[in-house]
Amino acid sequence: MSSLLYCRRFCPINSGDSVSISQFLTHKLIRCLLSRTLCSVSERKTEVAKEKRPWLKSFTVSYLVNSCGLSLESAKSKSRFVKLSSSERPDSVLTLLKNSGFTNEQIIRVVKSFPTILIVNPETVLLPKLMFFRSIGLSSSDTAKLISNCPTTLSLSLTNRLIPCYDSLKSILGEQENVLKCLRRGYWIFTLDTTKYLATRLSLCRDLGVRDQSIKALVQNGPLVFFCSERKFNEVLNRVRDFGFDPKKMYFIHAMLVFFHVSEFTVEHKFGLYQQYGWSKDDCVAAFMRFPNCVKISDGKITGTMDYLVNNVGLPPGAIAMQPFVLGLSLEKRIKPRNMVISELLAKGLVTKEDLNYFQILKIKDCVFADKFVLKFQQVSALQSCL
Numbered sequence: 001m002s003s004l005l006y007c008r009r010f011c012p013i014n015s016g017d018s019v020s021i022s023q024f025l026t027h028k029l030i031r032c033l034l035s036r037t038l039c040s041v042s043e044r045k046t047e048v049a050k051e052k053r054p055w056l057k058s059f060t061v062s063y064l065v066n067s068c069g070l071s072l073e074s075a076k077s078k079s080r081f082v083k084l085s086s087s088e089r090p091d092s093v094l095t096l097l098k099n100s101g102f103t104n105e106q107i108i109r110v111v112k113s114f115p116t117i118l119i120v121n122p123e124t125v126l127l128p129k130l131m132f133f134r135s136i137g138l139s140s141s142d143t144a145k146l147i148s149n150c151p152t153t154l155s156l157s158l159t160n161r162l163i164p165c166y167d168s169l170k171s172i173l174g175e176q177e178n179v180l181k182c183l184r185r186g187y188w189i190f191t192l193d194t195t196k197y198l199a200t201r202l203s204l205c206r207d208l209g210v211r212d213q214s215i216k217a218l219v220q221n222g223p224l225v226f227f228c229s230e231r232k233f234n235e236v237l238n239r240v241r242d243f244g245f246d247p248k249k250m251y252f253i254h255a256m257l258v259f260f261h262v263s264e265f266t267v268e269h270k271f272g273l274y275q276q277y278g279w280s281k282d283d284c285v286a287a288f289m290r291f292p293n294c295v296k297i298s299d300g301k302i303t304g305t306m307d308y309l310v311n312n313v314g315l316p317p318g319a320i321a322m323q324p325f326v327l328g329l330s331l332e333k334r335i336k337p338r339n340m341v342i343s344e345l346l347a348k349g350l351v352t353k354e355d356l357n358y359f360q361i362l363k364i365k366d367c368v369f370a371d372k373f374v375l376k377f378q379q380v381s382a383l384q385s386c387l
Contacts, residue, residue, distance in 0.1 A: 060084045064115075067094065069108045078115040090118035093126065100130050101140030106148035114151035129158055136166055137176050142184065149187040156190060168194045169219070172202070178220050186223030197227050208237070209247040218253045225260045236260050244289070251289060258292040270295040270302065277306040278317030291324035305331050313339055315358065323359040338362060341373055350377050 064075035133143040245252045271284040345351045
């Protein structure tokens with residue numbers, strides 16, 4: 001219906017009307033234009049909202065996804081910490097990491113944990129640190145593993161943290177290879193003030209009578225224990241002392257390594273399993289003093305090994321407690337195969353029980369066992385068959 005017909009039908013004009021047809025049409029036109037304008041604005045807002053949908057127009061997120069390999073959700077999250085205006089600097093960073101032996105997976109891990117690495121100057125900041133790690137003997141793969149496991153290492157000062165940390169470790173461990181073993185076990189060590197830790201922990205251990213050689217072994221083989229919190233370190237130290245370990249013996253350190261990971265409840269639980277196979281409480285303590293790792297062995301391995309040694313081989317439970325190292329051997333790959341060989345030799349009369357030290361048989365290397373109990377008697381059997 002036209003505006004004019006609308007006007008005539010619903011708004012008839014007579015002599016008393018003060019609104020002319022032209023005024024009505026003008027009013028109608030203004031309302032129509034205003035309505036169209038509002039619709040246009042609304043539609044534009046909708047289009048803008050769609051354009052901003054899931055970060056697709058963000059260069060930073062796009063770069064994190066397409067060049068760094070992050071998922072969209074991860075890229076959205078990490079884009080809060082780094083803003084990229086171009087690809088020049090981050091491209092240089094990624095190129096340096098790839099040329100330094102980092103795999104794609106390691107690069108993803110580094111960027112996820114330390115996204116601001118993408119805006120760090122690769123030549124003046126990153127390269128000197130990577131060269132430092134290589135200079136102390138870490139291979140490219142070792143360096144990549146260390147950094148990908150603790151990416152914030154690259155944010156640390158070379159002169160104020162990395163070099164002093166290495167020097168302090170070398171002062172106690174001596175040889176470079178010992179320092180590298182420590183770093184491979186404790187990739188996060190550079191994030192600590194090792195100079196401070198070493199001073200306090202060395203003093204505490206020495207006051208207890210722990211020898212420097214034992215301390216060296218703890219730092220090298222158990223950096224997680226040596227550099228743990230003060231509360232945890234004192235707790236472990238006191239448990240080992242209360243158990244009766246002699247600080248002057250290396251087993252004191254072995255016990256520290258075990259007690260750091262194993263609770264008192266777990267120790268008592270493991271002792272209970274051994275007691276099911278004839279050990280007394282004294283046997284449990286004696287075995288633990290000789291082989292602290294006996295309480296870290298899984299329940300299944302404990303029951304399987306003890307059952308076989310006691311019920312199949314016929315070893316006295318107390319004898320096993322005096323030679324607890326056998327509990328750490330593989331039942332299927334070491335104990336059973338060697339027992340089968342010895343049983344066969346006994347059955348054929350080629351050896352006697354008096355000639356055998358069962359624990360020594362299990363302890364010797366494969367090549368020695370083969371020479372003494374396999375090859376030797378194969379030659380004897382061959383000679384007997386010729387007679």
